[in-house]
Amino acid sequence: MRLTVRCRSSNVEVIKQFANWLLDIGERNLGGPNDGQSIVDIPDDLLILISSDPIDDLLQFVYPDILDRFIELTYFQDQALLAPLNEVVQEIIDRILALFPSNKVEYLSSDSLDNAETVF
Incomplete structure (x- = not known):
């Protein structure tokens, strides 16, 4: 995903953090060890x-x-x-x-x- 294309420079860091968070979910780096199911805390601003x-x-x-x-x-x-x-x-x-x-x-x-x- 190219989240930072045509984005204000002030938002780039926030977007990079969000992109890394999404990647961590996809790579099962969040929520601890699991067998395909895990609990992931979603930040309040996304709920x-x-x-x-x-x-x-x-x-x-x-x-x-x-x-x-x-x-x-x-x-x-x-x-x-x-x-x-x-x-x-x-x-x-x-x-x-x-x-x-x-x-x-x-x-x-x-x-x-x-x-x-x-x-x-």
């Missing part, structure tokens, strides 16, 4: 402590003013959400898409070609 809708709070934090700024070319380049499961990713995508006033359109694809002789 949504009390909320009736934590996903909405997360979206508001990561994508502030999304309805006013989504048209900006670089708006989504500066933010990202990481999720451990595809189901969580899909829920977040569904919640973001539900914010935009529009008609739903579904595009289908095919993994194979029809063997019909007629070519259109």
Whole structure:
């Protein structure tokens, strides 16, 4: 991850500490010896402590003013959400898409070609 690209120099050290913390989690250096499960303390500034809708709070934090700024070319380049499961990713995508006033359109694809002789 290139967390410090286009970042203010005052934030670089904080971002490096966060990146190292993430690497330590991935390399199982936090939480003591474990068999694939461990307890890792997450800093308070990364937690949504009390909320009736934590996903909405997360979206508001990561994508502030999304309805006013989504048209900006670089708006989504500066933010990202990481999720451990595809189901969580899909829920977040569904919640973001539900914010935009529009008609739903579904595009289908095919993994194979029809063997019909007629070519259109």
